[in-house]
Amino acid sequence: MNTLADHYFSSVLDYLQNQGLDSQTVLDAINFNEYSNKNAHQLASRITLVSYNTLLDYAQQTLNEPLFGFKLGQHIRTADFGILGYLIESSDNLASAIQALLNYDSLVADIGKAQFKQQDGTAVIRWLPHSNCNTHVVLRNMTAWVSVIRQLINSGLSPSSVSFTFNWPQEQKATLIKWFGCTIQTGTKYNQITFPSSYLALPFKTDNASINFALKQVSEQQLSSFKSQQHLSEKIIHLLMAKIDLQECTLIRTANALNITPRTLQRKLKQEHTSFLILLEQERKRRVTLWIGKLSLTDLALTLGFKDQSSFNRAFKRWFNCSPKSYFKNSSESPQ
Known part of the structure; x- marks a missing residue:
């Protein structure tokens, strides 16, 4: 699950408070329920991306501020x-x-x-x-x-x-x-x-x-702790996002990068109710909406790691229920 630190989330509430919006009223309005078990009014140490998105959307609409x-x-x-x-x-x-x-x-x-x-x-x-x-x-x-x-x-x-x-x-x-x-x-x-x-x-x-050196040591400890709690699927998502292209992006290569066997990777992802192919497809779909129209369809298919154009076209039809050419044409004709 993608999350952010409570202090980064709280800084938005601080800003909204300065704009005249009461923090508890805002949290109630977005149906926020991510409080720690110990304190019903204390935020959990990590907040979900879903709540962060919802908070920013609510603030934009309430303040009528498009930017x-x-x-x-x-x-x-x-x-x-x-x-x-x-x-x-x-x-x-x-x-x-x-x-x-x-x-x-x-x-x-x-x-x-x-x-x-x-x-x-x-x-x-x-x-x-x-x-x-x-x-x-x-x-x-x-x-x-x-x-x-x-x-x-x-x-x-x-x-x-x-x-x-x-x-x-x-x-x-x-x-x-x-x-x-x-x-x-x-x-x-x-x-x-x-x-x-x-x-x-x-x-x-x-x-x-001297302070920088000490903070690096603390950061390393916190990062190690955070990674140990991170789901395998999240680690794979970050690996895929960090790649310049998705060519040669296979289960075996990914398992090697994580220092585990392909069988173990498959088993752990199954426990998280997903699979490597699902995560790869999600990353391909994310990139295609950003890159279509900026690369030729041939180059786009290659960059996304498809073996041929027909495989890319079939995947695209599955994602968007239309061909790449139709999608690009409709996007180009839509008002910005």
Whole structure:
């Protein structure tokens, strides 16, 4: 089950409280029932993605704010990230902070996968959200990254470009362009932030090596504990999401990556009421809605790991009850 830390969920309630919405009234409105066994008014240590999505949707509708996730991300505090926030805050530069994010992001929210790459003087940090993440979850995440870095380095710092898989009306897009201070691309293959590689060496105002070292040790302990409690299906979902493409993505290779036998993997997934083929199909379906129209159908089928075009077409018909060409045509004709 995809979850996030209670403090990250609570930070949304804090923001809404400042907007005049009582926290308990909000929780009652979304039928929230994830309290600890010890205290009926204390949140459980991990909150489900379902409740997080519902909270953000409710807030957007109640405040009538179409860019609610963006507004939320603007007001992020490093403390909202818990121990990861303090680890980032005590890093010596942006490169170290990004490495901490890549290593320990799941401690804050186990709802997506962060990736990082560099090429020709350009750096890219990319976020692959779980397929159930709504627009506001993604908006908050991307905006918060930039907001925190501005707090720690320079309030005037801007990326080279920001890309979203979603689309917005021109007025809302203009709002994003003004705040991010760069080109905003929508309807893209990935949610990502592009910036000059030279930013990576920019020093943090709050650099503290000794505290950073201690926090890394605590983070490792917490991550180890979290992973031990994680379902096997969740680990496989993250493995699949982290792959650039799904070619050669088999049960045997996945079992090897997890240091277990294929038979054990199948048995444990059966206990979780799923299978490797079901998880692979979910990831293929997630990617196809992001990539169709951005790759040729031949390349799309290959990237998703299908042996041939006809196999891809049959799977697509099963998912969407239409052909890929019909789906793309209808999507292109729909108003943005």
